[in-house]
Amino acid sequence: MRVTLERANLLKSLNHVHRVVERRNTIPILSNVLLRADGGSLAMTATDLDLEINEAVPAHVEQGGATTVPAHLLYDIVRKLPDGSEVMLATEPDGATMTVITGRSQFKLQCLPESDFPQLAAGEFSHTFRLDSETLRRLIEATQFAISTEETRYYLNGIYLHTAERDGDIVLRAVATDGHRLARAETKAPDGAESIPGVIVPRKTVGELQKLVDDPDVSVQVELSESKIRLTIGSVVLTSKLIDGTFPDYERVIPTGNDKDMVIDRKVFTEAVDRVSTVSSERGRAVKLALAEGQLTLAVNNPDSGSATEELPAGYESDPLEIGFNARYLLDIASQLSSSDVKFSFADAGSPTLIENPDDKNALYVLMPMRV
Incomplete structure (x- = not known):
């Protein structure tokens, strides 16, 4: 693999994907980001086995290929490179190391093979709808502070997303509670969301999503199944497992x-x-x-x-x-x-x-x- 790209573009995408990677991992490959150069772009993927993020960034690809390198280390290196610089990423023929080159700086990073990198099987999504990012951000911000951090009541460790009827209209509703306080926010249900199953989106996924929906002009595609959610925000695709549990009947409180x-x-x-x-x-x-x-x-x-x-x-x-x-x-x-x-x-x-x-x-x- 041999690819050249703008430092600003690489940093922006790495900033999105590296946050998913846990700093302490018992499985070495989960500390890495998957880099795949193909056509005119470099695709990056990171996962913790529950949440996967994928983003492609424009690049000049001299030689296609794929490898995995430590996510936080690569992010820290690129973050400290000079503004406006171009970055070359090149793997050795044996695939054991990747060289990061810009100006007079050169770094060699240890690689793990692409074949070891786990894929979060998305499966079939039964429901699809679109929301503008401003509406989605409002639903998240209005409720996420009330998500429980108590691991024993795991079914409260996320936002309950579902539809309900209010004054004859179908609304898309987000609810979170920790037993001491309850937050509920809603918006008119977009086309395709009227019959979605009630799902619990995990706290970590909510946190990552909140950082991604900062552009009010971007439309977000939401895909749902019984066990997973996939959100496409511009060039970023976020796929997450849902919490397997039953959210309590919050209407009673x-x-x-x-x-x-x-x-x-x-x-x-x-x-x-x-x-x-x-x-x-x-x-x-x-x-x-x-x-x-x-x-x-x-x-x-x-x-x-x-x-x-x-x-x-x-x-x-x-x-x-x-x-x-x-x-x-x-x-x-x-x-x-x-x-x-x-x-x-x-x-x-x-x-x-x-x-x-x-x-x-x-x-x-x-x-x-x-x-x-």
């Missing part, structure tokens, strides 16, 4: 009878919670909300370091109420809302609270209270 509504300026509320939580304990992070007519008082009491209170004007006209929340969870949710105001719907101090934009029904959040 979304409260419908909360009748104590509070509307408050989102920015003012967020900054005040951030201020008073400065003295909260790292373990508890509890902040108390005391509601009275037209007013909200935030209070934190930490026996080890001190206390803090702050009063805010609020649109509240129900009976007085005191309720506690994890301050970090409040800030996480508030940061996802786009409107100038935020609406809280309470029942009592021990019941889940509903949080949403007053004028946007495409996203809602449920937060469990804490004892304070």
